[in-house]
Amino acid sequence: MATLQCIVVTPEATVRDEPADFVALPLYDGELGVAPNHSPMIGRLGFGELRIVSGGKAERFYVDGGFVQVAGNVVSVLTPRAIAAEQLDAEAAQEELEAARKMKANTPERMARRDRIVAQSRAQLRVAKHARG
Amino acid sequence: MASPRQLDKRRKAVRNIRKITRTMELIATARFKRAMDRAEAATAYTQRITALVADLARSGLEVSHPLLEAREQTRRVVLLVLTGNRGLCGGYNSSVQRLAQHRLGELRQEGIEVVLEVSGKRGIGAFRFRNIEPDETYTHFEDRPTFDEVDLLASRYLDEFAAGRIDRLEVAYTQFISASRQAPAVETLLPLTEIAGAPSEQSDAEAATGHSMYEFLPSAESILEEVVPTSFKVKLFKCFLDAAVSEQIARMVAMKRATENADEMIRMLSMEYNRARQTRITGELLEVLGGVEALNA
Numbered sequence: 001m002a003t004l005q006c007i008v009v010t011p012e013a014t015v016r017d018e019p020a021d022f023v024a025l026p027l028y029d030g031e032l033g034v035a036p037n038h039s040p041m042i043g044r045l046g047f048g049e050l051r052i053v054s055g056g057k058a059e060r061f062y063v064d065g066g067f068v069q070v071a072g073n074v075v076s077v078l079t080p081r082a083i084a085a086e087q088l089d090a091e092a093a094q095e096e097l098e099a100a101r102k103m104k105a106n107t108p109e110r111m112a113r114r115d116r117i118v119a120q121s122r123a124q125l126r127v128a129k130h131a132r133g
Numbered sequence: 134m135a136s137p138r139q140l141d142k143r144r145k146a147v148r149n150i151r152k153i154t155r156t157m158e159l160i161a162t163a164r165f166k167r168a169m170d171r172a173e174a175a176t177a178y179t180q181r182i183t184a185l186v187a188d189l190a191r192s193g194l195e196v197s198h199p200l201l202e203a204r205e206q207t208r209r210v211v212l213l214v215l216t217g218n219r220g221l222c223g224g225y226n227s228s229v230q231r232l233a234q235h236r237l238g239e240l241r242q243e244g245i246e247v248v249l250e251v252s253g254k255r256g257i258g259a260f261r262f263r264n265i266e267p268d269e270t271y272t273h274f275e276d277r278p279t280f281d282e283v284d285l286l287a288s289r290y291l292d293e294f295a296a297g298r299i300d301r302l303e304v305a306y307t308q309f310i311s312a313s314r315q316a317p318a319v320e321t322l323l324p325l326t327e328i329a330g331a332p333s334e335q336s337d338a339e340a341a342t343g344h345s346m347y348e349f350l351p352s353a354e355s356i357l358e359e360v361v362p363t364s365f366k367v368k369l370f371k372c373f374l375d376a377a378v379s380e381q382i383a384r385m386v387a388m389k390r391a392t393e394n395a396d397e398m399i400r401m402l403s404m405e406y407n408r409a410r411q412t413r414i415t416g417e418l419l420e421v422l423g424g425v426e427a428l429n430a
Contacts (some may be wrong), residue, residue: 009181011280011370013174026351042188043350044359066363067356069185071347078181080280080366110291 001096002036006052008061008077015082023075024051025068026123040071044124045079047123049130060085062127064120085131088124097121137413140406143401150396157221157339164276165381167205171277172309172374176383179367180309186360194353198361200291203324204300209381210240211248211290211299215306215376216256218272223390225257225307225383229376232317234263235304248299276381278373280366307379322368325361 006020023034026048045068050061066079100117104110155304168311190196214233216226233256237324240247250269251257257270302323307315 009174009178011175011178011367012171014177029351039348040346041179041348041350042185042353042356044356063360067185067360069181069188069347078178078185078363080284080363085290109296 002073004034004036004038005074006054006077007074008050008063008067008079008082010082016123018054020052020054020075022053024049025075025077026050026063027068033056034070034075035074038073040096041068042070043068045077047120049085049123049127051084052075060127060131062088062124081119085127088128088131090125092126093121093128097125135405135409137406137409140402140409142216144402144406147395147398147402151399152394154388154391154395158392161381161388165378165385166263168276168374168381172371172378175367175371179371180222182364182367185356186364188347189353189357189360192347192349192353194357198357199295199367200323200361207245207300208303209246209248209288209299210303211250211293211402212240213250213302213304214252214256214260215274215304215372216251216253216259217376217380218254218275219384220255220378221387222384223387225380226253226259227386228317229305229307230256230259232319233304234265235262236303236305236319237265247352274373274377276377278370278377280370282368283370283373287369289371290323291362291365292411299323304369304372306376307383309378309382310381320372322365322372325365325368340357342426346421 003019003021004023005017006023007017008015020060025032025043026046028044028046031048032043045063045066047064048062050063052059052061062077062081062083062085063077064081065094066077069076072129097118098122100114103114103117104113159376186196212233214229216229222224237249239248239383249260249265249267250271252271252274253262254272257267257272260267290299290302295304301321303319303321305317305319308318308320309315310427
């Protein structure tokens, strides 16, 4: 059976470049599962959990938006930040969320900024909670 | 001629300095390797973004974006100058600074309002010395600029550009061409003059057939909208990385030269010391002989 090659790249490092059996991607509007021989696609990522299953074990990452390209059994994830779920700091994310909620949002730009931070920290909390069980 | 004692003292001092420059050279070498690895990782990311844009273009999409359009009138320009926090790296800081200052003069002469932003203590000091107060200064970018830090800066520029508060962003930094060649350069990052991977005018038309094997989620336009700012951010990040790598190389070369000069100086001083010592011994011998002669006479 064909296997996938899952590559996760951030501007600072290539986080992962290993085979996988199944990849679950956090697209901008929901999760998308990619199994081997998936049709080619380019998608926009949201904030959320990237799950890579290989050999029955799942690796979890928090990704901060970006893109994904699937072609020829290669899944390339391009993201500004990818953090292993175990290394997420739930408390820091919680603090960030609370701080963001108190932010003034009296202009459209500020509102967009606040919404983005809220979405990011919520996603981090979700991923962190998931990782702990 | 100086006394042998003095010469020996000087030789010891030079030896101590040599130890320091040699250590600095080794440190710069280690840092250079680390910076280089990071720069390579960033290149991998850039290449993938480029490939993505090429795929987008192949789907017959018109590559257009507000960030790609030049403004009709340029009223306010941000000039970002990237220098090091530390000296002792040859002409690295001064050459960037000189170029930036030249560019600043040019822009001001055209009657354009310039917002000067300087990163690195050396550059800030150099501008202040010339009585030019930078509008914004950064000193937290060391030899390992992180993407998060640059991202903050990049987002601010994007916001200001989108709001029309600035019409252009220029970055003066040291371009890393190869391990043996780095050159100071001024690059215009906003508006993005071109986006890597997009078809140039002379590229064959058959590439853009409108057929693409890719399925776009949600749509090619929406992805392009997101790719362009990302590509700007990565470009800015690359500037920071280039500057960091170049600084370490410059320091490495400067310290290597200093060590070599110290070696040369130690050699010269040793020779002089031996000669002075010899002369003194000869002089003393002559004195003793003279004394014996005088007694015999």
